[in-house]
Amino acid sequence: MAMKPGIIEWGAAGWGFAEATLFFLVPDIWLTTWAAHAPRRAFIACVFALLGALVGGAIMYGWGAADHDAATATVQRVPAISAQMVAETDSSLRDDGAVALFAGVFRGRPYKLFAVTAGAQQFGLLAYLLVSVPARLLRFVILTAATILAVHYSRRWLRPRVQTLLILGGWAVFYSWFFATMPN
Numbered sequence: 001m002a003m004k005p006g007i008i009e010w011g012a013a014g015w016g017f018a019e020a021t022l023f024f025l026v027p028d029i030w031l032t033t034w035a036a037h038a039p040r041r042a043f044i045a046c047v048f049a050l051l052g053a054l055v056g057g058a059i060m061y062g063w064g065a066a067d068h069d070a071a072t073a074t075v076q077r078v079p080a081i082s083a084q085m086v087a088e089t090d091s092s093l094r095d096d097g098a099v100a101l102f103a104g105v106f107r108g109r110p111y112k113l114f115a116v117t118a119g120a121q122q123f124g125l126l127a128y129l130l131v132s133v134p135a136r137l138l139r140f141v142i143l144t145a146a147t148i149l150a151v152h153y154s155r156r157w158l159r160p161r162v163q164t165l166l167i168l169g170g171w172a173v174f175y176s177w178f179f180a181t182m183p184n
Contacts (some may be wrong), residue, residue, distance in 0.1 A: 005048065008045050012045035012046070012049040013049060015049060018056070021059060021060060022062060024110075025175070027053070030143055031140055032147040033143045035144045035147040036167055038153045041145060042147075045143065053111060053132065057111060058125065058129065059115075061123075061128055062119060071119070075110070085109065085182075089117050091107055093117050098127065101118070101128070101135055104135075111136065142156045147167060
């Protein structure tokens with residue numbers, strides 16, 4: 001029997017879209033939190049987060065192609081995006097193409113910044129979206145799977161509520177470090 005998408009899946013799609021545009025917290029927070037309670041649905045939500053990110057990425061790509069200066073200026077106001085990061089993204093995408101986009105996802109480079117830059121560099125929307133699929137989905141699935149394993153193996157010692165608090169606490173620690181160390 002097919003499952004109808006619910007709040008977990010649509011929330012992931014919305015968060016994926018928001019983070020691909022101007023929101024600054026990754027959908028991985030939503031995905032890993034739900035992984036503790038609904039593992040199967042969390043994996044399905046990874047696909048929804050990807051779809052939301054692709055729509056948001058396409059919009060940002062179009063904005064970057066139409067008005068790179070305005071798009072870049074707006075994206076640069078997002079927390080933890082600096083002028084240096086903008087310049088590095090521009091250079092890496094120009095020099096390394098798709099490899100830069102794929103690697104950037106794992107190096108803390110915002111997807112939205114790659115989208116705006118790819119649009120400005122006329123990278124090719126279809127190529128950009130095709131590279132985005134494994135670049136975004138791989139990280140979502142890896143973090144979701146790691147969370148599911150951690151929850152599974154800690155069930156003996158920790159209640160579900162404590163597991164959820166640890167996941168959210170881990171994200172709070174990560175973002176505290178991230179915002180403290182990223183130039184803005």
